[in-house]
Amino acid sequence: MAAVFACLADDSRRHVLDVLVRDGRASASAIAREVQISRQAVAKHLSLLAEAGLVTSERAGREVLYTVRPDPLQEAAQWLDRAAVAWDRRLAALKAAAEGREGDQTATR
Numbered sequence: 001m002a003a004v005f006a007c008l009a010d011d012s013r014r015h016v017l018d019v020l021v022r023d024g025r026a027s028a029s030a031i032a033r034e035v036q037i038s039r040q041a042v043a044k045h046l047s048l049l050a051e052a053g054l055v056t057s058e059r060a061g062r063e064v065l066y067t068v069r070p071d072p073l074q075e076a077a078q079w080l081d082r083a084a085v086a087w088d089r090r091l092a093a094l095k096a097a098a099e100g101r102e103g104d105q106t107a108t109r
Contacts, residue, residue, distance in 0.1 A: 001079060003052035004072045012037060013045045017068060020055065025065045 007013050012035065019034045020026055028046055032039040046066055049055040053072045057064050 004076050007049055007052045016045050020068045025067045027063045
């Protein structure tokens with residue numbers, strides 16, 4: 001999951017993913033036209049996205065077409081959801097303690 005978050009931390013890679021999500025499949029050249037960076041830079045981003053398991057590639061004639069793999073993104077989203085719930089509970093408990101309601105169980109649910 002660390003590789004997924006590392007990839008998502010980069011604006012250009014997120015933009016490449018956005019193009020792939022929107023278009024379904026695209027070549028590095030087509031993506032480069034959309035994100036306005038060089039084809040070589042797009043190819044490097046796609047390589048990193050593939051290493052993280054976020055995209056797959058398939059040869060179609062002379063082109064290589066890339067598609068998004070949703071599973072790693074769903075796993076990352078689920079992890080973030082669990083982390084958000086845990087932080088919400090901790091913050092509610094802190095708020096209850098600050099307001100002098102340490103024994104109030106409704107604040108931690």
